[in-house]
Amino acid sequence: MITLHHLENSRSIRIIWVLEELGIEYDLKTYKRLPSGLAPPELKQVDKLGHAPILVDGSTSLSESGAIIEYLVSKYGAGNYTSPDDVFWKHYIEGSLMSFCVFKLVLSISIEKIPVLLRPVMAVVPRMILSQWVEPNLASAINVVENQLSNKQGWLVDGDSRGNPTISDFMLAFSVDVLVYGGRADNLGPGLQSYAQRLHQHPSYVKAIEKAGDYRYQKKEN
Numbered sequence: 029m030i031t032l033h034h035l036e037n038s039r040s041i042r043i044i045w046v047l048e049e050l051g052i053e054y055d056l057k058t059y060k061r062l063p064s065g066l067a068p069p070e071l072k073q074v075d076k077l078g079h080a081p082i083l084v085d086g087s088t089s090l091s092e093s094g095a096i097i098e099y100l101v102s103k104y105g106a107g108n109y110t111s112p113d114d115v116f117w118k119h120y121i122e123g124s125l126m127s128f129c130v131f132k133l134v135l136s137i138s139i140e141k142i143p144v145l146l147r148p149v150m151a152v153v154p155r156m157i158l159s160q161w162v163e164p165n166l167a168s169a170i171n172v173v174e175n176q177l178s179n180k181q182g183w184l185v186d187g188d189s190r191g192n193p194t195i196s197d198f199m200l201a202f203s204v205d206v207l208v209y210g211g212r213a214d215n216l217g218p219g220l221q222s223y224a225q226r227l228h229q230h231p232s233y234v235k236a237i238e239k240a241g242d243y244r245y246q247k248k249e250n
Contacts, residue, residue, distance in 0.1 A: 030054040033074050033082040035067050036241040039126070039202040040081030043096050044239055046198050049232040050104050058241045065137065094122055097198045109192050113185040117196035125173060126203050128166035132213075133206065135162060170213060170220070173200070177219030184223075193230075201227060205245035 032047065032054055034040045047054050059068050059080065072078040075091055082089065083096045085103075090096045098118075101109045135154045142150045176184060184196045207213040208224040227233055228246060237243050 031057060031084040033057050033059065033071065033080050033084075034240065035059050035071065035080035036061060037244055038080055039093055041205075041236055041240045041243065042093050042198050042202050043081045043083060043100075045201060045233050045236040046097055046100050048235045048239075049193065049198075050100060050109070052100070052104055056239060060241070094118055094199060097195055101195055101198075108188050108190055109194050109198075111185045111188055111194040111196065114195040117184060118199050120172070121196070121199045121203060125166075125169045125200075128162055128169050129203050129206050131162045132158065132166055133210070166213065170207065170216070174217040174219045177223050178217070180219065180223070182226075197227075201233070202245070209245045209247055 030047070030052060032040070032043055034044060034056055036058055044056065059071050062068055067078050067080065069078070071080060074082050079091060081093060081096060082091050083099070084090075085099075088099075090099055135158050139147065139151045139154050139158075173184075180186070182191070183193050184200055185194060187197075188194050204220060204224050204227060208216060208221060225247075228237070237246060
């Protein structure tokens with residue numbers, strides 16, 4: 029039996045999606061964040077850095093989302109869920125797009141936590157970093173994905189030979205959720221917005237969100 033150690037409101041939801049999409053039985057252990065937003069100390073009993081996700085499959089224990097996704101697709105995907113284009117996108121998403129998503133998320137939250145009366149002084153530097161470095165680079169990184177998704181009605185690289193999502197999509201999902209439903213980007217194009225809607229209607233992703241616990245990066249019902 030596979031065990032997945034999952035931290036709520038984190039990119040480890042991507043692994044839940046893969047497991048659901050591939051129809052793999054697994055035991056999900058969910059860890060709630062502390063009021064500070066940090067991971068709880070219990071995770072350090074699983075991973076010495078206290079990070080998630082951690083996947084345990086028999087004698088194999090893996091960290092890092094990209095490595096886990098490739099492992100699961102290779103072992104359980106029956107030759108599906110891959111595309112030659114994954115080679116670029118799996119690295120671009122995590123190395124370029126996700127990096128600036130995280131930078132903006134951390135800086136924005138840090139500004140929000142500064143007492144209102146102190147923000148005019150204490151928020152000067154983080155706001156300058158955001159406006160002069162993070163936001164321009166994030167906008168450029170988003171534009172690359174938007175151009176790829178422009179006029180598409182399916183997956184990022186059109187899926188595998190059977191129309192399934194591929195590693196590129198598994199890697200992209202959390203970044204899209206943060207950008208579209210987390211309010212961490214302005215003026216998103218129609219490609220990303222329509223992709224987010226399709227993603228949140230995909231049956232295995234719906235199940236992943238249901239199992240992920242308190243997942244804030246989704247469209248709120250009126």
